[in-house]
Amino acid sequence: MKIVVCVKQVPDTAAKVVVENGQVTWGDAPLVINPWDEYAVETALLQEEEHGGEVTVISVGGEDAKEALKHALAMGCGNAILVSDPSLKNADSLVTSQVLAAAIQKIGDVDVVFFGKQAIDGDVGVTAAQTARVLGWPSLTLVSEITELDPGSKTISVERSVEEGRQVVSGQLPAVVSVVKDIGEPRYPSFMGIRKASRAEIPMWSIAEVGVEVSEPVVEWPDLFNPPKQEVVTEIVSGGSPQETAETLAEKIIEEKVL
């Protein structure tokens, strides 16, 4: 079975992201693999363990996105590809999905593509669905469990985690799947994995090599600003029995009209 995982390089969750001179910046905080994408990698590796085949991890981004790819290699993915091109500097999710779709086509004979639920920086959460649309493949988003995947009969059944509860969906392969946390804790990279990954030469594909004509970005970010500072007043409710403290707290909450 041929599996692809799409991963993005994002600022560490601990990074302080701010807007300076109209630009988003996170100082010199390290860039890491998008945490949701670690779940996608884990899912791919579990499927590979069950059905055999190979896992290729791809990212669209600059040279520094190689670190996210190396993390995925260290977790156990077999191959990694970076799609990088100066023209992608202002890519929105539409452009990103066109490039990802073309790269997936170029890899060829792919059975299933895994995505994370969303990227923690852009937070758009639509790249998986858009990529599926470009490929013309079924889009199974927010998947919390893969109940069945049969590369022979080319079928897949999943449970989706939606607001109302769980939804059971079946589809045809090849398909695009985005996963949520419930899919299972990602494994730690092994030491040998880290070693191999650090020695790996990751191929870089340009837009021309992928063979895609991308659209102009349709999303513009005309203005970026920091959220207005909020005055926070802290009050510690103490004294009396737990019962009394709870009552005082409840009164305060009602007073503040937050409920």
Place this chain on the structure above:
Amino acid sequence: MNFDFSPEQEQIRRTIQEICRDFPNEYWQELDACRSYPEQFVDTLTQGGWLAALIPEEYGGIGVGVLEASIILEEINHSGGNSAACHAQMYIMGTLLRHGSEDQKRRYLPAIASGDARLQAFAVTEPNAGSDSTRIETRAVRQGDEYIVNGQKIFISRVQHSDLMLLLARTSPYDENNRAGNLSVFLVDLEDAGDSVQAVPLETMVNHETNVVHIEDLHVPIENLIGEEGQGFRYILSGMNVERILIAAECIGDAHFFIEKATEYARERAVFGDPIGKNQGVQFPIAAAFAQTEAADLIRYKAAARFDAGHKVGPEANMAKYLASEASWNAANMCMDTYGGYGMAVEYDIERKFRESRLYKVAPVTNNLILSYLGHNVLGLPKSY
């Protein structure tokens, strides 16, 4: 001079931090309270290959340098955990690797690398031979194809969690003119040894499985003698530098733990209406501990980097262990002071780490003996022993 870490070294650090987050302080508190072994933690490290850091790839290990290995142990201690339960799996095999026969290496190293065989016990110290290891009395007498060993060891760690034990024993009588030339080192299979090796637990200040070991008519086949008879003490000395550097890194991890805890507490704890960290009597000891730790860390990295580059690092490795253990102990005291009474409360972890970090001023070698080494071997001053 380059003080930057490679991306691989950074990732080693990050991954260990990630693993340690799954073993929070409550985990270590519980183990400490019931004095049990961190099985689950050691298993996780073993499965990830972390304890096989120094075993070359051709024997199933990872084959990184001491610098990388030291980062692993540093981060474990930095997180609030304690590497002492498993650090020995990393370095005891060094004697086998450097001085064992090809056949011995093929037989044991792959199993040690995979964790199928735990080699975490190293028996040197005896009741009548602590700092002066050349005075050990445990005897190994050659009889045909085996050695028969009798004697007693003390403070031998992790015997009950080991499958194999490295043993230093006397193969010819003590000779004042050749103190190092009559000891030999053996790899003992503890399962084969059966009742001839009895480990009796010794309660100590730290949760550190350590034992009095009684050895009675232990039969060790000659193929388990490492290297040549009579060279054992030299072989062991050659592995000490690695051990010193790794212990230094653990101390650095401990020191950072104390400094971070103290800084956080000094910022938050308000007394007389102000955070205590505003008072120089509180702030300066934290800053001084930080400076001292950074300085010790430099020599630790120097020792590690030069060792990995193939240089002799006796002085640097010893100074690293000395400076780092003094820095962590100083940081431990500073942290205790910063926390006031709360430092003594078990739930804050300070008293546990305080006990654990104190050990490194004594074991695996006392700091006095390190100073003796520097005084005599580096500065050429007369020897006290």
